[in-house]
Amino acid sequence: MILIIGGANQGKKDYAIEKFSVSQWLDGGTCSKEEVFRAKGICHFELLVERLLQEQTDLRKFTEEVLKINPDIIIITNELGCGLVPVDAFARRYREEHGRICTYLASQAKEVHRVMCGIGKVIKG
Secondary structure, eight states: OEEEEESTTSSHHHHHHHHHOOOOOEETTTOOHHHHTTOSEEEOHHHHHHHHHHTTOOHHHHHHHHHHHOTTOEEEEEOOSSSOOOSSHHHHHHHHHHHHHHHHHHHHOSEEEEEETTEEEEEEO
């Protein structure tokens, strides 16, 4: 698995398309859970995390299963931990859980790339 992180609108997907030649991407805001198990790449993974939390899905178990079944997936996600702490309890939980899942993904990834202003830097691998 390859993890690509960075702020919103920083060119993560364009970077991934150029670097890894993946042309079909799932969108975490609209894809089904089942599609993730066979996808080559998923962008907006943070939106999938939000939906799974709303459905009360066990995020760690789901993520472990994805990595077991689809170990070559490329995951693109926004960094959410910068800025003000949300007042809303669900928004705080979402941000915290997303951070935990990203930490787990990074520990399991063969490569982690951070993209800023369209420029990628390999931070693992």
